[in-house]
Amino acid sequence: MGCRTTEHPDQLVRVVTEPTDSGLRAVVDRDGRLGGRGAWLHPSHECLDSALRRRAFRRAFRAVVDTEAVAPALDALLSTGADPATGRTSADHSRPRTAARAVRPDR
DSSP states (O other): OOSOOOOOGGGSEEEEEEEETTEEEEEEETTSOOOSOEEEEOSSHHHHHHHHHTTHHHHHHTSOEEOTTHHHHHHHHHHTTSOTTTOOOTTOOSOOTTOOOOOOOOO
């Protein structure tokens, strides 16, 4: 969204909006399971800064959005030592975010 390059979703971080008393707030969707319209962003401050300069969040969400919470959430994600796109560490053996479906034989 910020740098306008195309990547596989596994390499990106999803940002969604949640309603607040004063409007909409953008939040990082670490698990990729929050509902609603999502915008994809590289897990870097350069991409975030570019998106903010270009007002890409407003276009992506088709509304005025408070983006104050995105930078701290991105900092927290980057400081954990986890893969920024998936939020998982190399020792985390939980189910991947985009698992392939099992093929069922024809009956």
